[in-house]
Amino acid sequence: MRRKQFKSESKKLMDMMINSIYTHKEIFLRELISNASDALDKLYFKSLTDNNVGIAAEDFEIRIELDKENRTLKIIDNGCGMTEDELDSNLGTIAKSGSFNFKQENEKTENVDIIGQFGVGFYSAFMVSDVVTVESRAYGSDEAFCWKSEGADGYTIEPCTKNDVGTVITLHIKENTEDERYDEFLDQYRISALVKKYSDYIRHPIKMEFTTKEPVETEEGKEPEYRDVTELRTLNSMVPLWKKSKTELKDEDYNNFYKEKFYDYNDPARVIHYKTEGQATYNALLYIPKKPPFDYYTKEFEKGLQLYSKGVLIMEKCPDLLPDYFSFVKGLVDSEDLSLNISREMLQHDGQLKLIAKTLEKKIKGELEKMLSGDREAYEEFFKAFGIQLKFGIYNDYGMHKDTLKDLLIFRSSAEKKFVTLKEYTDRCPEAQESIFYACGESDERIEMLPQTDAVKEKGYEILYLTENVDEFALKMLAEYAGKKFVNICDDSLNLDSDDEKKALETENEASKDMLAAMKESIGEKISAVRFTNKLKKHPVCITSEGGISLEMEKTLNSMPGASENRVKAQLVLEINASHPIAEKLKKLYREDKDTLAKYAKLLYGEACLIGGTAVDDPVEHSNLVCELMTK
Ligand code: ADP
Helix, strand or coil: CCCECCCHHHHHHHHHHHCCCCCCCCHHHHHHHHHHHHHHHHHHHHHCCCHHHCCCHHHCCEEEEEECCCCEEEEEECCCCCCHHHHHHHHHCCCCHHHHHHHHHHHHHHCCCHHHHCCCHHHHHHHCEEEEEEEEECCCCCCEEEEEECCCCCEEEEEECCCCCEEEEEEEECCCCCCCCHHHHHCHHHHHHHHHHHHCCCCCCEEEEEEEEEEECCCCCCCCEEEEEEEEEECCCCCCHHHCCHHHCCHHHHHHHHHHHCCCCCCCCEEEEEEECCCCCEEEEEEECCCCCCCCCCCCCCCCEEEEECCEEEEEEEHHHCCHHHCCCEEEEEECCCCCCCCHHHHHCCHHHHHHHHHHHHHHHHHHHHHHHHCHHHHHHHHHHHHHHHHHHHHCHHHCCHHHHHHHCEEEECCCCCEEEHHHHHHHCCCCCCEEEEEECCCHHHHHCCHHHHHHHHCCCCEEEECCHHHHHHHHHHCEECCEEEEECCECCCCCCCHHHHHHHHHHHHHCHHHHHHHHHHHCCCCCEEEEECCCCCCCEEEEEECCCCHHHHHHHHCCCCCCCCCCCCEEEEEEECCCHHHHHHHHHHHHCHHHHHHHHHHHHHHHHHHHCCCCCCHHHHHHHHHHHHCC
16 A cells, blocks of 8 residues: 655645634535535436436435544445545545635735635545545446545555445544534534534435434333434435525625635625526526636636536536626526536527526626616726626627627716716716717826827816727727717817818918928828827827727737737827917928928927827937937
């Protein structure tokens, strides 16, 4: 027999368990029962298509046996069992390594109570026991094996005898210490209360022999006598949490269930629990998390809800139940209508499932709307975490879902530097205002520095601040809201002038046509034209874009993978403030000193780039020109 070592991560977790000063050591029972229940589900599931299993549905059970004298607690199941290899790989390593990494990170930074927050699985047994043995016989095998460990030193696996398929876990309970009373885990009342507290909803019976004293009839006048009566009791009610009625459940019940089942460390932001009958009969328990899981914005993340059919888990993550834009939702659906042994491929085309998905989407949307109107602060927190996902939802699939999502968007704006919905914006803007104005930039501060911002604000218009790459793409996909078009204030189509002002500007541009062409010539291909404008107040110059692709979009599109061969170019125009003193100066130079005019053109272009939040193409040339000017 060879002693094997735990994998290093597991060893760390083991050490933590063994030396834990965690006060809720009792959760070990919940963990082991949950594993046993999973094992029963697996074999039950098999029995639906395999007649050889030979166990009737009602005979699947979990047993608990207590032995005070020998200080042992056994958890016995007649589930799928484990082969020798499975004992080695399942109990020698941690399955949920992703959440373990996350736990460690949190532990360092916040010193959180990770054991209670997450299920830590099988290893939690070591919080209360000094020896753990697992005897198991896998379904389909006639050999049984015994896994045994006394802690972090490692474990052994050797053959043993076991007549039935399933698993027996034997915990040798630690001796009491000065601070800890481990005896409680050998007490039938305590164990039965723990099962009720943590495992009541497990759908298989958890049975235990219960011994009570019964009075024996004695002759009158004699001391009363009692005898022990032992009966097998089922400790749990077997109703899954989601099948209970809302009134029976407290926030705490929902939250504990969520954290344990979906490996989150925070309470959820919202819980949606409902039951429908009619076209589709199902229970749904959905959660909107507060924070994205660590892998949410990576390719590794898989969306989906747990799918149960009549209380039996048939799929761990059913992606077809959630649209991508609500992929952050966690939870489960338990349907009466789905066949238990439906295959993954068939599920995708199942009309019933589609119907369920549709109603789920409505419920989720409804809950978000409720949050938006009823608890703005919570919604803003939610939006910071998942708003990007909603915006991608608008943009993706050629805008197919834009109407579903548009009223869930919020943007900060120039009005109060607070978040505003599109409806709020259009409700409070002057009726004659035809457009919804927005500006793009790295941050609110950057946007406020844009030369165009002042002019739009001065006219009394509110500007939405777009600081996320996807923002403008989403708005372009929406195109309009409540009949008002979205207009980037840096776009040349921005036109706040009256007809007279427009005329005057046209004349001005016409008169200086040659000068403007000469300036464009010296700046080169980077821009398509130079023009005078009325839209700038204090600033001398700005860059605007023509033809629908803004500078921000150019930046985003060109930073995408594969963009190098196919670079997008925004059509840029250098605009000069017609009422700024620089305008006169330029005209003078055009008459007297065309060389200097060429340099000024380059300089002004550089200035406009800097103000607009992009780099100068040629910083050396730019600074040389500035110095030349300074030394004149
Ligand atoms: P988790 O349950 O989250 O996967 P655990 O550490 O609790 O992590 O268990 C590891 C694995 O060991 C389980 O995934 C399961 O495959 C196996 N296992 C544990 N207990 C049993 C059991 N009673 N019967 C069959 N397999 C089990």
